[in-house]
Amino acid sequence: EPEVTQTPSHQVTQMGQEVILRCVPISNHLYFYWYRQILGQKVEFLVSFYNNEISEKSEIFDDQFSVERPDGSNFTLKIRSTKLEDSAMYFCASSVTGNQPQHFGDGTRLSIL
Amino acid sequence: QKEVEQNSGPLSVPEGAIASLNCTYSDRGSQSFFWYRQYSGKSPELIMFIYSNGDKEDGRFTAQLNKASQYVSLLIRDSQPSDSATYLCAVTPSNDYKLSFGAGTTVTVRA
Numbered sequence: 001e002p003e004v005t006q007t008p009s010h011q012v013t014q015m016g017q018e019v020i021l022r023c024v025p026i027s028n029h030l031y032f033y034w035y036r037q038i039l040g041q042k043v044e045f046l047v048s049f050y051n052n053e054i055s056e057k058s059e060i061f062d063d064q065f066s067v068e069r070p071d072g073s074n075f076t077l078k079i080r081s082t083k084l085e086d087s088a089m090y091f092c093a094s095s096v097t098g099n100q101p102q103h104f105g106d107g108t109r110l111s112i113l
Numbered sequence: 114q115k116e117v118e119q120n121s122g123p124l125s126v127p128e129g130a131i132a133s134l135n136c137t138y139s140d141r142g143s144q145s146f147f148w149y150r151q152y153s154g155k156s157p158e159l160i161m162f163i164y165s166n167g168d169k170e171d172g173r174f175t176a177q178l179n180k181a182s183q184y185v186s187l188l189i190r191d192s193q194p195s196d197s198a199t200y201l202c203a204v205t206p207s208n209d210y211k212l213s214f215g216a217g218t219t220v221t222v223r224a
Binding site for chain 1: 145155158205209217
């Protein structure tokens with residue numbers, strides 16, 4: 001069964017450094033998403049992406065965050081200058097259309113020191 | 114008011130019993146409703162989705178939706194120890210595709 005893949009599984013970064021999280025969505029899916037989950041808290045929406053542009057973003061997704069689809073398969077989340085509070089699990093998800101079920105990758109655990 | 118609320122749990126059920134999970138949502142125009150299972154340290158795994166009022170069954174799982182009451186539930190029949198996990202209710206608000214998640218209900222199935 002096709003799946004969303006994310007790399008790396010764990011990223012440790014010094015505060016203030018830039019980090020790029022990578023995702024390969026399911027190949028026939030058209031909508032892509034990033035979510036995060038701080039330890040012990042609920043899953044929170046960050047951004048959705050369709051037709052090579054952001055379709056919606058949350059208050060969390062400020063100027064430090066950006067997303068890109070650099071080629072036909074990858075979907076990336078960049079955090080420009082990481083803060084301690086960015087430490088969380090980051091999940092990429094994709095769906096065939098906007099109202100179809102979203103399938104999640106295994107996540108990247110981001111630890112900011 | 115929280116967008117999606119779930120009964121806080123934890124919920125402990127004996128093996129073979131029915132586990133009943135509840136979820137309410139605040140946006141009356143919400144269109145799509147999902148149940149995800151999340152094992153500790155893992156990602157959400159889709160187990161059920163429902164779009165229309167009524168019941169939807171898939172194996173041991175049944176999702177129930179009542180849009181008038183803004184309520185969605187999940188029943189797990191013949192609970193197994195492998196069902197022990199946190200169950201997340203997720204809703205797409207009106208005119209939107211993002212998922213709004215509840216805080217989750219942790220279920221423990223006792224052997």
